[in-house]
Amino acid sequence: MPNKLAEQTSPYLLQHADNPVDWWPWGPEAFAEATTRGVPVLLSVGYAACHWCxxxxxxxxxxxxxxxxxxxxxxxxxxDREERPDVDSVYMDVTVALTGHGGWPMTVFLTPAAEPFFAGTYFPPRPMRGSASFPQVMAAIVDAWTARRAEVEQSGADIARQLAEAVAPGGAASGGGATTQxxxxxxxxxxxxxxxxxDSVHGGFGGAPKFPPSMVAEMLLRSWARTGDGRALGMVRETCERMARGGMYDQLGGGFARYSVDESWTVPHFEKMLYDNAQLLRVYLHLWRATxxxxxxxxxxxxxxxxLADLRTPEGGFASALDADAVPAGSPGGHPEEGASYSWTPAQLVDVLGPDDGALAARVLGVTAEGSFEHGTSVLMLQADPExxxxxARVRAALAAARATRPQPARDDKIVAAWNGLVIGALAEAGALLGEPSWVGAAERAAELLRDVHLHEGRLWRTSxxxxxxxxxxxxxxxGCVAEGFLTLHQVTGTAGWLALAGELLDVVRARFAAPDGGYFDTADDAEALLRRPxxxxxxxxxSGxxxxxxxxxxxxxxxxxxDHRDSAxxxxxxxxxxxxxxxRFAGWAGAVAEALLAGPAEVAVVGRPDLERLARLGTAPxxxxxxxxxxxAGRDEPAVYICRDFVCELPARTPEEVRARLGVRLPA
Structure with a gap:
């Protein structure tokens, strides 16, 4: 019999609707039930594409x-952390403080007042490598609650107080130090x-696991555009080439996995997230524009x-993710395995392609008898450019068709406003630069979904x-992300409505999210009160928001x-x-915006010169x-390209050479 999650919209919650656990969704009713029964709360946080969840x-x-x-x-x-990032943020801070690390699934034990007193991540069903089992952890919690409830409740109250004090305005959450110009x-x-x-050997930053540095790459590209420092461009180029040739990039179907479990981009964590692919599409677009x-x-x-093929929904939006797992054919018990759709053996290549093309695919795509993944299978990597x-191309098409007959990962088809804002901006700009009007059309339809469904009574709702x-x-x-997506769409299409809607969203931000010391909170002033305001x-x-x-x-x-908006930025x-x-590494987008502030940014109006419009869009000015x-x-009738910075205008540009020089265009028109 389904539990209380059966009426939720979140695919992650619905995955647990048939569990024998009597799950409650987050809300005051659950905490009232804990108060009535006099028992603690077990909070479990995850998301639909999470393997360990x-x-x-x-x-x-x-x-x-x-x-x-x-x-x-x-x-x-x-x-579902993707539906309630505020709840996730508050209790992840607790988990990291108590254990030294975080991640999902996140398991936190709370008093009926929602105050945390014990936290962890994944717990196994039986003791493993010195770690307590989930039943052992629960039994210890029950024993402490029964024998020392007052002490446990005081501990929860102390943790909640410390959490609130640690993130007071001007504290760690707003940057952790004195601001500078x-x-x-x-x-x-x-x-x-x-x-x-x-990492000068493999590209990227840090060791394993290694994540795609999308926001840092944007900052570095803008730094290079300002300074001409080849070191900044080189870090982006090396990282992007390594990622695109590695196992984290889907060599058959396109798109990136969430991260690499090793430092060399070889074996991915196979889930594919909308936000990664939206941001990386734009990074690679800007790398192409530069080089x-x-x-x-x-x-x-x-x-x-x-x-467009795998994440677009019938309503015109973009789904959140594809799972890391799929259920392999003949799997005992029908349980999913990570990477089951994506890994190959040399024999499987030969079965699909025949001996000659199979050998070619194995050589070019790095498939070996030893394997680079599990059970002697390999993740496809572009180890050599094909002669x-x-x-x-025929080999890739044949392998992609064969892979399509395998069991496929499940799709988390909820629409997250922020992530759709990212993809709207990416597709609109890429469509304009690469001459793909269908991409711009797809961005428009996603924006219309956000406008028609997510915007309600002047406020934006997170999911649908x-x-x-x-x-x-x-x-x-x-x-922030939806406003930026709308603003990019306005630039590409010229539709005034997207500019107006973005302005309305920013009006809400300034009225409802503002912090007293400058900047903004992550939740509105009338949002649900948690232990702290993130x-x-x-x-x-x-x-970051x-x-x-x-x-x-x-x-x-x-x-x-x-x-006024510039001063607030x-x-x-x-x-x-x-x-x-x-x-x-943790403030890449702030750095990218700072580069734009230093650059002006350039305000470019193309009037009556369609021959110069694309050239202007190819500019690298931050x-x-x-x-x-x-x-x-407005008021500009003479055909030309008008370039202003910080509300101060230069003489109009009328030749390709002038546009190139003033906007840092590196590519041929």
């Missing part, structure tokens, strides 16, 4: 004996710090094709599914001439300068806006 669900939440113990001793709450020297030192942390690199253009085209591209708006209010990153400075898989809003404010200012980025100075309609074109 699936493992713990199969091992423990589907086990009748474990579930019965959970039901007897706890009120059990299941949260945005200067070229500040940004140059941030780039030098990135160079010190750069003309054919590999970068190919990745843009293939990633766009993946987004006969036409033949290799099957055209049905979800129950959770939008957070700061939703407003205000995170760091980028994670997406730009503060950095995303700062970028949208600056773009809006450049398009409209609003000094600058003040917000200055809140993030301590983190940018300390470690720009954060430049380019329009053919809108406030920037």
């Amino acid at each position: 699936h493992v713990m669900a199969h091992e423990s939440f589907e086990d009748p004996e474990i579930a019965a113990y959970m039901n007897q001793h706890f009120v059990n709450i299941k949260v 945005i200067t070229a020297d500040l940004l140059d030192r941030a780039v030098a710090g990135l160079a010190d942390r750069f 003309g690199l054919p590999l970068a253009e190919r990745v843009v085209r293939e990633t766009a094709a993946f987004l 006969d591209p036409a033949r290799f 599914r099957d055209g049905r708006r979800g129950p959770n209010a939008g957070v700061l990153e939703d407003y 205000r995170d400075a760091s980028d994670s898989a997406t730009p 503060q950095a995303a809003v700062a970028g949208a404010l600056l773009t809006y200012a450049a398009l409209t001439g609003s000094a 600058r003040a917000t980025v200055e809140q993030l300068t301590p983190l940018l100075s300390r470690d720009a 954060g430049a806006v380019v329009v053919t309609e809108g406030p920037l074109t």
Whole structure:
């Protein structure tokens, strides 16, 4: 019999609707139940494409004996972190503070007042390598609650108090130090710090696991455009080439997996997330714009094709993710395995392609008898450029067709506003630069879905599914990313409505999210009160809400001439300068916006010169806006390209040479 999750819209919650655990969704009813029963709360947080979330669900939440113990001793709450990033943020801070690390699934034990007193991540069903089992952990919690309840409740209250104090305005969440002005020297030192942390062997930053540094790459490309420092461009190019040739990139279907489990981009964690692919599409587009690199253009085209083919929903939006797992044919018990759709053996290549083409595929794509993954299988990597591209294209097509007959990963088809904002901007800009109007059309339809479903009574809602708006209010990153997507769409299409809607979203941000010391909170002033009001400075898989809003404010200012929005953008980025100075890996988008502030950014109006429009869009000037309609074109009738910076205009540009020089165009028209 389904539990209380059966009526939810989240695919992750629905995955647990048939568990024998009596799950509750997050809400006051669950905590009231815990108060009435006098038992603690077991909070489990994850997301639909999370491999270890699936493992713990199969091992423990589907086990009748474990579930019965959970039901007897706890009120059990299941949260989709992608629907409630505010809840996830608050209790992840607790988990990291108590254990030294975080991740999903996240398991936190709370008092009925929602105050945490014990936390962890994945717990196995039986003791393993010195780690306690999930039943052992629960038994210890029950024993402590029964024998020392007052002590446990006091511990929870103390943790909650410390959490609130640690993130007071001006504290760690807003950058962790004194703010400074945005200067070229500040940004140059941030780039030098990135160079010190750069992996010169494999590209990227840090060791295993290694994540795609999308926001850092954008900052480095803008730094290079300002300074001409080949070191900054080299870090982006090396990283992008390594990722595109490695196993993290789908060599058959396009698109990127979430991260690499090793430092060499060989074996991915196979889930494919919308936010990664939206951001990486734009990074590779901007790398192509800077260098003309054919590999970068190919990745843009293939990633766009993946987004449209695999993540687009019937309503015109883009689904959140594809799972890491699939159920292999003949699997005992029908349980999913990570990477089952994607890995190959040499014999499988021969079965599909025959001996000659099979040998070619094995050589070019790095498939060996020893294997690079599990059970003697290999992840496909582009280890060598094929000598006969036409033949290799046929090989890829045949392998892709064969792979399509395998069991496929499940899709988390909820629409997240922020991530759709990212893909709207990426597809609109890429469509304009690469001459693909269908991509611009897809961006428009996704924007229309956000406008028609997610915008309600002047406020933005975080998710929808099957055209049905979800129950959770939008957070700061939703407003920032959607506003930026709308602003890009306005630039590409000239439709005034997208500019107006972006302005309305930013009005809500400034009225409802503003912090007293500058910058913004992650939740609105009328949002559900949690143990603290989240205000995170760091980028994670997406730009921090503060950095995303700062970028949208600056773009809006450049398009409209609003000094007020520009000042707010600058003040917000200055809140993030301590983190940018300390470690720009976690403030890449703040650095990118700061580069745009230093550059003006360029405000470009193309009037009556369609021959120069695409050339203007090919410019690498950091954060430049380019329009053919809108406030920037008002009162300008003479055909020319008008370029202003910081609301001060240069003489009109009328030749390709002038446009190239002023906007940093590197490619042929």
